[in-house]
Amino acid sequence: MSFTVAIVGRPNVGKSTLFNRLVGKKLALVDDTPGVTRDRRPGDARLIDLKFRIIDTAGLEEAAPETLQGRMRAQTEAAIDEADLSLFVVDAKMGLTPVDQALADMLRRKGKPVVLVANKSEARGSDGGFYDSFTLGLGEPTAISAEHGQGMLDLRDAIVAAIGEERAYPEEDEAVTDVDLRDEAAAEGVEKDDDYEPEYDETKPLRVAIVGRPNAGKSTLINRFLGEDRLLTGPEAGITRDSISVEWDWKGRTIKMFDTAGMRRKAKVQEKLEKLSVADGLRAIRFAETVVIVFDATIPFEKQDLQIVDLVLREGRAAVLAFNKWDLIEDPQAVLAELREKTERLLPQARGIRAVPVSGQTGRGLDKLMQSVIETDRTWNRRISTAKLNRWLDAQQTQHPPPAVSGRRLKLKYMTQVKARPPGFMISCTRPDALPESYIRYLTNGLRNDFNLPGVPIRIHFKAADNPFASKAKKRR
Known part of the structure; x- marks a missing residue:
């Protein structure tokens, strides 16, 4: 992108609505409640023929640095420093407040170009607020309606005038490389059946989602990976609301990591805003490749922890457990042995899942965690040749034949892998509906053990074998 723009303003003036309008997708959570972001x-924005990088920020408020609002303000000021231009959004419907005047003074001190935007100008009685905004001393305001898309051409002209035509329209426009997570997922299709086992691509960018209960230390963990306070953290539970993506390199490989809101039990999620946050986190799980489930090592294996792991596996994602806050554990060896025993006992559907003790505060175990993520992704992408699978299927039936149902023995004739990500297999057999669950578990565990597929979901589909005499029987009728 040719330049970067930060959207700033006090809470509830429509910054996230404008952000969604400019990126063309509903990425940021929007609600009538002040302080959602x-x-x-x-994000990557497009305004008519103008392309640029845009940053949505929290509403600026006067607060002490150690408070949550103060830490949010620090994040917003970091975005202003990073950007080349600021869109200062005011509410034309409500008019100016002392906070608006204080923010205008702060933006003037930064010494960077500012475009004053009077949002909600479609509302009746908004003219007064529009003309009042001249008193901020930031030039002529641009009247828009972010919700209805009005005034976007005027906003484009104001941005070009502030940043300059040379910056706005460079001769060689950079290619867009940051493809949104939700678009990439649409490209995933069922892979063709091949008799070869392709090599794992070590250079392909990897999408990783970080999930867990509130206050498990997810944002702190990501900040430690990045080596900076990129995400808002603190002792308060439920700070994160949006699913925020960050990119960084780990040993030469691009990692796109998604921080998500803490997930409480469904019965406790009553407020609309929390429901939106959880839904955004579920989308991140659905479209990620590998999911790191963060447990609080001081109170692990709560019922909600197990439900989150089960959700990730049902979505078919590769899963890794991270026991965070390991620096608070007094007897690490004893606790680690106990956690491994509980993992095997409480998560039988993810037998062999990789679990790593880490500390977001000290950075302990982060390299080992990323190595486990890479290894799990390698397993998740694994493809096994058809010849190997059929030799294995014959051996399994010889060792433990399928049961007889109503006096007739079931026959498993042929097996192939129909997809990876996660590994999915198809077995041609007689009477697939009659195959008992116990035998399906026997085959699943055998695949996991014999082909080294620990901790990833395994899908086995059974298909009735074609009857070559079926057409002749119909003719006789």
């Missing part, structure tokens, strides 16, 4: 969210 807390972290800064980047």
Whole structure:
């Protein structure tokens, strides 16, 4: 992108609505409640013929640095420093407040170009607020309606005038490389059946979602990976609301990591805003490749922890457990042995899942965690040749033949892998509906053990074998 723009303003003036309008997708959470946005969210914006990088920010408020509002303000000021231009959004419907005047003074001190935007100008009685905004001393305001898309051409002209035509329209426009997570997922299709086992691509960018209960230390963990306070953290539970993506390199490989809101039990989620946050986190799980489930090592294996792991596996994602806050554990060896025993006992559907003790505060175990993520993704992408699978199927039936149902023995004739990500297999057999669950578990566990597929979901589909005499029987009728 040719330049970067930060959207700033006090709470509830429509910054996230404008962000969604400019990126063309509903990426940021929007609600009537003030202060929905807390972290800064980047995106690729397009306004008519203008392309640029945009950053949505939290509403600026006067607060002490150690408070949550103070930490949110620090995140917003970091976005202003990073950007080349600021869109200062005011509410034309409500008019100016002392906070608006204080923010205008702060933006003037930064010494960077500012475009004053009077949002909600479609409302009746908004003219007064529009003309009042001249008193801020930031030039002529641009009247828009972010919700209805009015005034976007005027906003484009104001941005070009502020940043300059050379910056706005460079001769060689950079290619867009940051493809949104939700678009990439649409490209995933069922892979063709091949008799070869392709090599794992070590250079392909990897999408990782970080999930868990509130206050498990997800944002702190990501900040430690990045080496900076990129995400808002603190002792308060439920700070993160949006699913924020950050990119960084780990040993030469691009990692796109998604921080998500803490997920409480469904019965406790009553407020609309929390429901939106959880839904955004579920989308991140659905379209990620590998999911790291963060447990609080001081109170692990709560019922909600197990439900989150089960959700991730049912979505078919590769899963890794991270026991965070390991620096608070007094007897690490004893606790680690106990956690491994509980993992095997409480998560039988993810036998062999990789679990790593880490500390977001000290950075302990982060390299080992990322190595486990890579290894799990390698397993998740694994493809096994048809010849190997059929030799294995014959051996399994010889060792433990399928049961007889109503006096007739079931026959498993042929097996192939129909997809990876996660590994999915098809077995041609007689009477697939009669195959008992116990035998399906026997085959699943055999695949996991014999082909080294620990901790990833395994899908086995059974298909009735074609009857070559079926057409002749119909003719006789």
